[in-house]
Amino acid sequence: MPERAIAAQIAQWLQEGLITRFGPFIQVERSGGAFVLAAVAAPESALEQTIAAINAFPEVAHHYLRTHLLNCWFVIACENERAVTGVARVIEQATGYRVWLFPKEREYFVRLRLLPWTPQTAPDEVTLADWSGLLAQTRPTEPSETSQTEGMVPRPLSARERALLIATQAGLPCVVEPFRTVADHLGWRENEVIDTFSALIARGVVRRLGIAVNHYALGYRANAMCVWDVADEAVDAVGSWLAATGAVSHCYRRPRHLPHWRFNLFAMLHGRTRDEVEAQRARLIEACHQRFPQALTAHDALYSTRILKKSGVRLRPTAIA
Known part of the structure; x- marks a missing residue:
């Protein structure tokens, strides 16, 4: 596909609302x-x-x-x-x-993956025993972007890094040579933009350069933040397993607030309908009980009913102390 056609397609998707942005995904923790x-x-x-x-x-x-x-x-x-x-x-x-x-105490997985089929309409050969590796041996999976940079000591952004991220945090231009356009705006050379982005990605400050899909516009209108109360000694094993199933888009360990909030494992599920999400959640719970007996003691699902704000990280010209 020609580069000009790709740029035009991304611009059209943005206009139609099929994607919400095209640009860097910033992870402020790494800075x-x-x-x-x-x-x-x-x-x-x-x-x-x-x-x-x-x-x-x-x-x-x-x-x-x-x-x-x-x-x-x-x-x-x-x-x-x-x-x-x-x-x-x-x-x-x-x-x-x-x-x-x-x-966030630990990140197990961050990436939105929409299944081409649902638990109810899965191909005949996909069973509970092997659906995304739920009951079978945990399958290999891509590590999260954060796991690849764990152990690195975060350091503040340089003035040039901050300038580049501020210039592109709302999105990259939908043109054939977006880095050249950004460079012209900043008064840089194109290779300086590319090299700075490469360094930010290597440090984990930028997860990736890409598009954010509007899953609502694609028909996946139901999503739930599934929260689980998992025994402290088992939560990392359960979280890593859950991340490897391919069923969730985000998976984190977070603190409890006893006695008001008992849950320590958070994961997002997406589907076309709430029934579809509930079917996925039921399978995960059943699989967890079989794989980790007595580890899971309670669970709940918090469904999104309205998007109230979705702007992404916004850096300021000067860091706020």
Whole structure:
């Protein structure tokens, strides 16, 4: 396919809403920042004003309404860990409700993979015993981008790295030579843009350059944040196994908040309908009980009902202390 046709196709997908962005996927943790999941329990009587107050913060990158007492789930993205707590406290003052923080303790998998078939319509040869490796020996899987950079010491962005990410964080231009266009904008040479991106990818600051699929527009309109209460001594084994099944798009270990929140393993499931997601979840739970007896003691599914904000990480010209 000619390069010009590819660029035109990406631009068309953006216009049609089939994809939400084309550009770098920034992981602020690798430059010393923090990307922390948070939640608020907003009563129905104050829901809309609470949503508006949370969305007003530029540090809030994603925000979803979910089916739970803790109904407003959002991500706070800051360029240092201390700032996250500060933002959370200010959000509490703005809304009048406690902000519950669920920092990532370990990442097992991050990548959206939409199955071409569902558990109900799977080919005859796909059975529960081998569906995505659930009960069979865990199959090899691609490591997450974070696992490939674990052990590296995060370091702050240089002035040039920051300038490049700020110039492209909203997306790359949909042209045949996007790096040359970015270079012209910054007053750089094209190879400087390519070399800087290559270094950022090697450090894990940029997960990848690519597109973000709008799974809602593709018909996958049901998704659930599945939360599991797994024995502490087994959670890493269960999380690694769950990540290798191919069934989930995100999988993390996060802290409990006892006695209010007992769950320590989080994973996202996507499907065309809620019934489809529930069928996937039931199979995973059954498989987990068989593979890890007594490890899983409770579980729940928090379904997304509204996308309240989805802007991604936004860096500022100067890091905020």
